[in-house]
Amino acid sequence: MPHSTTDFSVSPDERQIVYSTNLQGRYDLWALDHNQGYPYPLTKKGQMSFFIKHLPGSQMILTGFDNDGDEDWGGGPRLDIVAGMDWLDRQGKSQAGKWFCVGGSYGGYMALLLHGRHPELFKAFVDQFGPSNLFTTIETAPEHWKAADAELIGDPIVDRDRLIEDSPMTYLDATIKPMLVVQGANDPRVVQKESDAIVEALRGRGQDVEYILLPDEGHGYSKTENAIMVYKAIVEFLAKYI
Numbered sequence: 001m002p003h004s005t006t007d008f009s010v011s012p013d014e015r016q017i018v019y020s021t022n023l024q025g026r027y028d029l030w031a032l033d034h035n036q037g038y039p040y041p042l043t044k045k046g047q048m049s050f051f052i053k054h055l056p057g058s059q060m061i062l063t064g065f066d067n068d069g070d071e072d073w074g075g076g077p078r079l080d081i082v083a084g085m086d087w088l089d090r091q092g093k094s095q096a097g098k099w100f101c102v103g104g105s106y107g108g109y110m111a112l113l114l115h116g117r118h119p120e121l122f123k124a125f126v127d128q129f130g131p132s133n134l135f136t137t138i139e140t141a142p143e144h145w146k147a148a149d150a151e152l153i154g155d156p157i158v159d160r161d162r163l164i165e166d167s168p169m170t171y172l173d174a175t176i177k178p179m180l181v182v183q184g185a186n187d188p189r190v191v192q193k194e195s196d197a198i199v200e201a202l203r204g205r206g207q208d209v210e211y212i213l214l215p216d217e218g219h220g221y222s223k224t225e226n227a228i229m230v231y232k233a234i235v236e237f238l239a240k241y242i
Helices: 040-044 075-089 108-119 135-140 145-154 160-166 168-174 192-204 224-239
Strands: 013-022 029-031 046-055 100-103 125-128 179-184 209-214
Touching: 013 075, 040 125, 040 192, 075 108, 100 108, 100 224, 108 125, 135 160, 135 192, 145 192, 168 224, 179 192, 192 209, 209 224
Parallel strands: 013 046, 013 100, 100 125, 125 179, 179 209
Antiparallel strands: 029 046
């Protein structure tokens, strides 16, 4: 198992979820935590167990791994998640075929990418504020973020092939499972057209995609009432596929 041999205590008959946190780029540690604030509404209902992938900026970064995701958004972190899921399944801690994927920001991006590249592993997906096209993410970033993006994500000319490979929009043909998308209309980091593009493309071929556009939010939830509304919507969405 990547980076950790933590012994998880999860009943194999519980539903599982991959939750990629809203921290970007680097990756370090696996964790399962029934008290994380984000997925807690589901655990209180006794419906879900959680396999939480901590990404960069986490307070639990392991020395030597803190830059491993730079310019590798869709490779190592994605394969780490898949490997972790497989490990849990083989240990009898979880059950293949009962996984869901929920993420925000970089985690939303990872939910989209896992949807397109590994749809067979999950029952449904939730993307919150996640970029769907890394070229758009780089192009629309505020000027004072562009230098950091070049280091974190890559250069649209030099790294063109890799950015195509790592963009969820590349895999629309395989993005076939139920999905809920959440977007802030005022998001400066992941602009609305990123979510609009993937929702419109999927709906255009007749796929049912739920879309929550928050007119008074940016990149995340600044208002408690919005967070509660979205959390309830996520619970109701996932409950349909349990």
